[in-house]
Amino acid sequence: MVQPICKPNLEKKETVITYLSNYMLDPIKNPNIEDIITKMQDDKTGGVPIRTVKSFLSKIPSVVTGTDIVQWLMKNLSIEDPVEAIHLGSLIAAQGYIFPISDHVLTMKDDGTFYRFQAPYFWPSNCWEPENTDYAIYLCKRTMQNKARLELADYEAENLARLQRAFARKWEFIFMQAEAQVKIDRKKDKTERKILDSQERAFWDVHRPVPGCVNTTEMDIRKCRRLKNPQKVKKSVYGVTEESQAQSPVHVLSQPIRKTTKEDIRKQITFLNAQIDRHCLKMSKVAESLIAYTEQYMEYDPLITPAEPSNPWISDDVALWDIEMSKEPSQQRVKRWGFSFDEILKDQVGRDQFLRFLESEFSSENLRFWLAVQDLKKQPLQDVAKRVEEIWQEFLAPGAPSAINLDSHSYEITSQNVKDGGRYTFEDAQEHIYKLMKSDSYARFLRSNAYQDLLLAKKKVSLGRADLLFLALLTLACCLLLV
């Protein structure tokens, strides 16, 4: 059954509204583009000037210039830079909402080039996935029309040749459909035909783009499933129904969507109660904290404060990375260890320094325990039980060589956990030891000579070769003078 093309007449507001409301429920559509396009055409609220332009012997109906579009975008979307507006305009064109009347390539220029708005019937949100049969019908009917402006472009002629080979056996059918379309088109008013032909061409420019152009109909496969009609037979642009219409290669949801059960809601209620009981910080405190953190680290942020000696990506010199690899930490790096306990634990060199300090105080078992538990969590499953036992023996068992000091409650919990021997056996103990180190050993380390010396390292004069040579010459000169 051949269905006539729905007349995409913009004056029929109901048609536009019907289509708009149809895909209000479509999760894939881009609501913002369509709002913008609709507003752009609304002359009551300052839309672009769409006019009929006299050209040579004929009239060009319903067009607007690129400049007008760019100006409108800048004014109505608060865009300051015309480059941005042109980019956005090009994207709206590439998506198929607006098109240059004299070019297959869908882009936007900030000049007197003429553009026309696409009919809502052809909007991408209608979930078009036109088959090659439709495209064949379209190209075929184009060859039946003698008008110069409708001549096939090279790539279109190539496409047609390919389709003729692919559809060799049903070409008669395609030819007949094309003839039928030509008949329908001929019945229309001349001006209307100009507009519709261009809109149809622009539709195909989106779905069968010029080679080299971005195909904006390509979809993110993760989002495909939620299209309006993922599995239904695809509709034809020209109302052609066929037995052999292929299924689109859409990845389908294999399990049905579960209905919410009582258990789900009970879980939600438990969750909500927990959230209500949660102690939260006021926004002012949170803002202060975020600002403080960022301000502290801004000098370390290479994309804000240029890195010394240079950013390798900009200078092509890896000196920065070589310095970081060396065992001698820069003053800046040492300063960072003082920002938080986590900072020193994160940095291999910092950890080593801290461990050395603790060893000098004969209190390294805490840090070694903490490191051992971190290591435990990184083990493959099969090695976990063994490591748990080793850690227990080394740090917690009665008579352990590196006994750590846990309060009785924590010790109780831990010894219970050891029986199961899982990855998180020592979580509670680790937390205690972490807090202990943070408030005690870490604080002392920062005050220690070891740390302070490292922090001031740059201020110590280190003699380079040139300095030594100078000193040697000076000494020689003095000696000569004295003689």
Next chain:
Amino acid sequence: MATEGLHENETLASLKSEAESLKGKLEEERAKLRDVELHQVAERVEALGQFVMKTRRTLKGHGNKVLCMDWCKDKRRIVSSSQDGKVIVWDSFTTNKEHAVTMPCTWVMACAYAPSGCAIACGGLDNKCSVYPLTFDKNENMAAKKKSVAMHTNYLSACSFTNSDMQILTASGDGTCALWDVESGQLLQSFHGHGADVLCLDLAPSETGNTFVSGGCDKKAMVWDMRSGQCVQAFETHESDINSVRYYPSGDAFASGSDDATCRLYDLRADREVAIYSKESIIFGASSVDFSLSGRLLFAGYNDYTINVWDVLKGSRVSILFGHENRVSTLRVSPDGTAFCSGSWDHTLRVWA
């Protein structure tokens, strides 16, 4: 249990209304803490100077859309995966390709570099996450040593090693996240709660923390306890799919990028959204976000082929970066923050600084 009789009398409707009233109470409680907006407090912060960032490296070699990338801890190597099934390891500093493997499926949507730098993980439409050890023996076929680790019932959307080569965290179109033991392939913990596909995840940067955040097509961002498998916090303010989540460097907050064309900042201590990064002229979805080292800048890649750079504290856009010729699908800042890398449907990756 003694309370079971009580439960029988509760209907679905009465439970739902209880949940609704609790939601209302929660909103009330949270509103009390909203004494000021972040950007208002940030007015006193000095504005950032003129921003000049350029493409410093372009990596060409993929034959189709680049879907995902990850940095190696060595600050220069990266792994990237593509729609055509190819996974490539590059030294992005020299732009040389060092390894390449072809997956048996198309749409490899997730890839990750192991902390040791000796392996990579990837997966996609095969519903699995596989680990490939990286060998420098030219004669050895990388695909031969492939190890299948994770098994989901739908596509793999994201994967990440924990701080060890031995565990992998995955997110899937089947609506769940899962933690796996690499050696045995055993499931260590699963995370249920999302009402639709989970599209992204990020591990908390803490040395001691055991949490991660995930974002999904249910518009929710959820924070999980890795030990218990429980959701500890949830945020639902986006109006569409959340494509990307990334922790603020201190671990106290995280940012999200969504199909609703906005990026948002959520603070865990305030338990709410604290900033929205949006503009009238940005109408395409944000696919991927990441913070600069200090957390002052948020880089976001969009489906309109651009990268917008946001001032996290002030909420304003600092810069817009053009260059890619199709959607930006993935974006990560390098481990030392000296650059960030973006991958696009235009088949290329770019390193910016």
